[in-house]
Each structure stands twice: as C-alpha cells, then as structure tokens.
Amino acid sequence: MSMRSLVVGTGTLTMLAALGCYVTPVIPDPVIGFSAGPVSTSVPVPVSSGGPAPGGLIEAGCSYNANQLQGPIGAVFQVACPPGCQSGGALWGTDVYTGDSGICVAAIHAGATSAAGGVVNVRLEPGRPAYRGSMRNGISSYDYGTYAKSYTFLGPQGQPLQASMAMPAGGAPQAAQPIEAGCSFNATQIQDAPGSAHLVACPPNCARSGGLWGTDTYTGDSGICRAAIHAGLLGNQGGMVVVILDVGRPAFRGSTRNGEQSSDYGSYGSSFRLQAP
Numbered sequence: 001m002s003m004r005s006l007v008v009g010t011g012t013l014t015m016l017a018a019l020g021c022y023v024t025p026v027i028p029d030p031v032i033g034f035s036a037g038p039v040s041t042s043v044p045v046p047v048s049s050g051g052p053a054p055g056g057l058i059e060a061g062c063s064y065n066a067n068q069l070q071g072p073i074g075a076v077f078q079v080a081c082p083p084g085c086q087s088g089g090a091l092w093g094t095d096v097y098t099g100d101s102g103i104c105v106a107a108i109h110a111g112a113t114s115a116a117g118g119v120v121n122v123r124l125e126p127g128r129p130a131y132r133g134s135m136r137n138g139i140s141s142y143d144y145g146t147y148a149k150s151y152t153f154l155g156p157q158g159q160p161l162q163a164s165m166a167m168p169a170g171g172a173p174q175a176a177q178p179i180e181a182g183c184s185f186n187a188t189q190i191q192d193a194p195g196s197a198h199l200v201a202c203p204p205n206c207a208r209s210g211g212l213w214g215t216d217t218y219t220g221d222s223g224i225c226r227a228a229i230h231a232g233l234l235g236n237q238g239g240m241v242v243v244i245l246d247v248g249r250p251a252f253r254g255s256t257r258n259g260e261q262s263s264d265y266g267s268y269g270s271s272f273r274l275q276a277p
Contacts, residue, residue, distance in 0.1 A: 057119065060103060062088030066151040067099045069124060076123045076154060079103055083117040092144035093131035095161065096180075099149030101141075109139040110161055112153040123160075125150040129190055132182040132203055143182025145189035178240060181224060183209040187243060187272040188220045194247045194270075199277060200224055202238040213265035214252035220270030222262075230260035231274050246271040 057078050058064075062085035069077050081104035088105035092098040097106045103122055107113045112120045115138075127149050133142040153161045178199040179190070183206035190198055202225035210223030218227045228234040228241040248269040254262040 062104050063102055064104065065100050065102050066097070066122065066124060067149060069122065069151075071124055073124050073126055076121055076158075078119055079107075079122050080119045081107055081113055081117045084115065085117065086115045086139060091139065091141040092133065092147070093128075093141055093150070094134040094136070094180075096125060096128065096131065096150050096152045097141070098131055098144055098147040099127075099151060100147075101151075103151070105139060106141075106151075107153060109134075109136050109141055110153050111137055112161060121154040121158075122151050123154050125152055128180075129198075130179050130181045130185045132180050132185075134203075143184045145185065146191060183223060183225050185224055186210075186221045187218075187224060187245060188270060190243065190245060192245055194245050196245050198243045198245070200241055200243050202228060202234055202241060204238040205236060206238065207236045207260065212260065212262040213254065213268075214249075214262055214271070215255040215257070217246060217249065217252065217271050217273050218262070219252055219265055219268040220248075220272060221268070222272075224272070224274075226260060227262075227272075228274055230255075230257050230262055232258050233274055233276055240277045242275045242277050244273045244275065246273055 057080050060079045060081060062082065064079070069075070071077070085102070085104035086108055089102040091101045091105050091109060093101060093106075095110060103120070104113075104117070107118075107120045108115055127147050129146045131144040131147065131150075133140070133144075135141075155161050178201040179185070181200050181202055183203065185200070192198065206223065206225035207229055208226070210226055212222045212226050212230060213219040214222060216231065224241070224243055225234070225238070229236060233241050248267065249271050250267050252265040252268065252271070254264040256262075
C-alpha cells in the first residue's frame, strides 16, 4: 500500500478497519476543505529577556552620570531621580554638562527638577572644548576644559531647556558655535594648530580671575577672558572674542592695562593673540 496520505470517507474506514489497517482520519474544514492535522487554540507566550525594555525609565541614584548611558549622540533617556541629590557630587558645566557630572544634581542646577527628585529627559551630546561653571538653584558647578562626552536636558516638548547652550540634535556643532568658556579657560585647552582662530564667549566678572602673563601676546596658560579685558577687547560684562593660537616665545612682558595687571614670564611652549570678532 502506498504511504501517500489518503482522504477517505466513513465507509472506506470501516472496510479498512475490517482488514486490520489503521488510518488516521482527516477532518473536513468548512473553510479550506480539509485540515492537515489538529488545530491549536493556545496563544504563544512571549519570552522575557530579563532586562529593562529599551527606552524604559532608568531608576537612578544621585551618583549616576551620563557616561553610564549607552547610546549614540542625540539619544534621549528618561531618568528618574530620587530626593536629596543636591549634594550628589561634583558638577561641571551650565546647561550642557560633562559626561561624568551627576545627572540628578545637574537636573537641579538646570531647573529640570528640584531637590525633591523627579523624572528628567537627558540627551547625549558631543564633547566640548570647554564647560562654563555657574551658581544656580543653590547648586555650584565648575569650569572645565575639553571633555569627550556631554549631555543636556530636554523640556516637555523635546526642546533643550537652554537652547542657546545646546548642540543641534544631530550632534554636529554649527559653524559659528562659540566656545562657551569660563573665566579659568585658557588657550592650552584648545586643541588645534598654531594660526587657527576660535570664537570664545566670555562670561561676566572675569576681571582679576586667574593668571595672566604677557602683553598683546600671552602665554598659552593665561586666562583668555581676563586677557581680553587686559587687551581692551572686552569689559567685565563679558562678550565674544577671537583667539588666535600661536607658537611659544622665549619671553613675555607684563604690563598694567584697563585695570588688569599681567606679569613677566620666561620661555613658554605656546601663546595666543586676541582680536575682535
């Protein structure tokens, strides 16, 4: 007898049974004609991966920082902060923060949440050549130089809380994007070749803040914003200045100008000049 499947009626089944043959009946289906086998009515149960769902809420502690967020530039994460993070560690930047700054203390500084905690939206940003410190909402942040990773906070509509300080969502800086410097920022923190020009935005109140050596041409480690006041390009209210990197000099001559005293110095391996934008 052929092993090919047979479709048989009731009478044929009776005859084959009498001959000692066993045949599995095929049950007619009202839609497709015949069913090829039993039909399961159970619903498959999804298997859990055991981890958090992608994009889910991150229940962070006060020490949690953006270096622990795994994602590309522009990725957005929801972070739930507990109460009491106002003393949650060191903080560098204003509106845009270094990747190793604590997210929850930064959220208080930025006004994204309060000391009572809450949920904030964090967007990863590219590294910056400088971060400006400030005092806000009872929290002090500090100046910092270059850092490889940054983040900012987004409002309810997905906009940066301080759009003037944040990079575009794609991660690339705009062509005229200035370096948002703090008073301690100096030219050794700008990683580029001698002769390159860089637009720097100085905050207010940089007079007599940090070291200053030279006149018109300054040592690379002189504070740029204080040098701009000394050179007569800015007042103590701050503003924009162009920094031109230069090679080292065998000596730098100090002077008193515009209420600022610069000092003499010997050989230094890099220098800079300033001009108006």
